[in-house]
Amino acid sequence: MSDPTTMIELHDVHKSYGHLEVLRGIDLQITKSEVVVVIGPSGSGKSTMLRCINALEPIQRGKIIIEGTDLTDSKTNVNQVRQKIGMVFQSFNLFPHKTALENVMLAPLKVKKQSRGEVEKIARDLLVTVGLSDKADNHPDQLSGGQQQRVAIARALAMQPDMMLFDEVTSALDPELVAEVLNVMKDLALAGMTMVVVTHEMGFAREVGTRMIFMDEGVIVEEADPREMIANPREERTQKFLGMVL
Amino acid sequence: MESLLNGFEAFQRYYLNWQIIQETVPLLLRTLPIVFELLVLSMFFSFVLGLILSLMRLSRFRAFRWFAGAYVDFFRGLPLLLNLVFVYSGLAIVGANSGMRFLILGEIPAAVLSLSTTYAAYSAEVFRAGIESIHRGQMEAARSLGMTYGQSMRYVVLPQAIKIVIPPLTNEFIALIKDTSLASVISVQELLFTAKEKMGVVANPTPLAVAAVVYVVFTIPLIRLASRLEKKRERGSKGQKPTGGSAGKTPALVSADIAAQLPTGGGVR
Numbered sequence: 001m002s003d004p005t006t007m008i009e010l011h012d013v014h015k016s017y018g019h020l021e022v023l024r025g026i027d028l029q030i031t032k033s034e035v036v037v038v039i040g041p042s043g044s045g046k047s048t049m050l051r052c053i054n055a056l057e058p059i060q061r062g063k064i065i066i067e068g069t070d071l072t073d074s075k076t077n078v079n080q081v082r083q084k085i086g087m088v089f090q091s092f093n094l095f096p097h098k099t100a101l102e103n104v105m106l107a108p109l110k111v112k113k114q115s116r117g118e119v120e121k122i123a124r125d126l127l128v129t130v131g132l133s134d135k136a137d138n139h140p141d142q143l144s145g146g147q148q149q150r151v152a153i154a155r156a157l158a159m160q161p162d163m164m165l166f167d168e169v170t171s172a173l174d175p176e177l178v179a180e181v182l183n184v185m186k187d188l189a190l191a192g193m194t195m196v197v198v199t200h201e202m203g204f205a206r207e208v209g210t211r212m213i214f215m216d217e218g219v220i221v222e223e224a225d226p227r228e229m230i231a232n233p234r235e236e237r238t239q240k241f242l243g244m245v246l
Numbered sequence: 247m248e249s250l251l252n253g254f255e256a257f258q259r260y261y262l263n264w265q266i267i268q269e270t271v272p273l274l275l276r277t278l279p280i281v282f283e284l285l286v287l288s289m290f291f292s293f294v295l296g297l298i299l300s301l302m303r304l305s306r307f308r309a310f311r312w313f314a315g316a317y318v319d320f321f322r323g324l325p326l327l328l329n330l331v332f333v334y335s336g337l338a339i340v341g342a343n344s345g346m347r348f349l350i351l352g353e354i355p356a357a358v359l360s361l362s363t364t365y366a367a368y369s370a371e372v373f374r375a376g377i378e379s380i381h382r383g384q385m386e387a388a389r390s391l392g393m394t395y396g397q398s399m400r401y402v403v404l405p406q407a408i409k410i411v412i413p414p415l416t417n418e419f420i421a422l423i424k425d426t427s428l429a430s431v432i433s434v435q436e437l438l439f440t441a442k443e444k445m446g447v448v449a450n451p452t453p454l455a456v457a458a459v460v461y462v463v464f465t466i467p468l469i470r471l472a473s474r475l476e477k478k479r480e481r482g483s484k485g486q487k488p489t490g491g492s493a494g495k496t497p498a499l500v501s502a503d504i505a506a507q508l509p510t511g512g513g514v515r
Contacts, residue, residue: 095387156390
């Protein structure tokens with residue numbers, strides 16, 4: 001906890017929905033500029049873990065600490081902590097009643113109360129970064145899935161977060177649109193962003209990931225360098241899973 | 247043939263008596279400001295109260311949910327006519343006997359209070375269904391950006407929900423227009439009251455026919471508008487460009503949900 005470069009800490013995190021225990025004791029530490037790739041079969045708890053890190057789901061036991069702030073402490077202002085964490089969802093979740101530019105501008109305007117001019121400049125710059133400066137005035141339903149997802153990334157970045165969570169962000173995309181989103185994520189990683197990426201994209205994991213985590217049945221089964229894990233998985237469950245996806 | 251003609255003549259004399267029509271029309275038109283006053287005030291208060299109740303019903307605080315649920319059930323189950331008589335006469339009796347003079351309401355405030363409290367229950371259900379039809383991911387995306395629950399509701403969920411509830415709210419409004427006629431029993435001098443009075447004077451039901459025409463002239467365009475809005479909404483959700491995978495399915499799913507959930511005007515009562 002004393003290490004200032006520690007961004008995310010999970011200590012013995014348990015999460016259940018009724019009788020179904022989805023996370024069964026997760027311990028994880030993520031330091032600055034790491035790109036942690038989380039893989040595992042569906043229902044293994046990957047997405048739930050991500051949602052717990054962002055306090056979208058309450059946990060039943062354990063601790064989650066974001067940059068030294070204990071999320072499980074009832075005195076913690078969750079909204080403030082969330083501002084440091086950007087999140088991108090599988091289903092984009094852009095605001096359909098707003099244009100791409102307005103989507104990116106909304107949170108900085110209302111949460112950070114920055115001036116409109118300042119926010120618009122940041123937002124336009126971000127749309128340039130994700131390659132969508134010409135789509136600023138389009139509504140989400142006029143954009144392709146890949147474009148929507150890039151707007152969603154820009155929207156999260158507009159709050160200038162210290163870390164980003166990606167929840168299977170390419171799973172809902174047509175195959176030809178996956179690359180444009182992964183490229184934006186790759187640039188982000190190269191720029192030093194701390195990232196936790198739940199994905200099935202092994203190419204991306206191998207190229208960009210600094211650490212790989214294999215989850216199954218609510219626990220972390222194996223942890224290693226992505227290239228190492230993909231080439232020589234130690235655990236039998238990891239071998240079986242990688243055998244199926246590769 | 248002759249008896250048929252006689253029958254037609256009798257019908258015209260009793261229901262479409264030209265002489266009486268000419269006398270009644272200006273009389274009824276003069277009541278329109280009162281009808282509009284009832285309508286506008288009741289609509290405003292019922293929408294505001296209905297929105298508050300719907301938010302309470304979706305709140306994480308159990309007491310709010312309980313109160314809103316009880317309110318909606320009670321007023322949906324209560325005859326509007328009883329509500330009117332209670333608020334006008336019932337409260338006045340208590341007020342007169344106990345010295346709480348503020349309980350003695352004039353006809354129009356009493357009518358507005360009854361119409362608003364009852365219609366708030368209907369509106370609350372419409373708003374709740376509208377808010378619930380907005381995909382959970384919208385609230386999550388807003389919260390993940392650091393917005394509070396209130397900000398997420400105000401800037402993300404409600405603007406989308408309002409668009410969805412406009413057609414059912416139009417139906418509410420149509421029902422409200424018709425139900426202002428109930429205020430005649432507490433002697434609000436609106437359309438029906440005035441028509442009935444005139445009917446007594448001329449001993450002829452033609453004024454009722456005139457009143458019927460006035461109601462229908464106002465309601466039919468709104469009925470058309472409501473069904474046009476509903477069709478437009480259906481078209482709108484079908485016209486959404488599929489965006490691939492589960493995300494693309496969302497709009498269609500949502501509109502199907504709404505169709506199943508939203509009470510359509512007549513269905514509620």
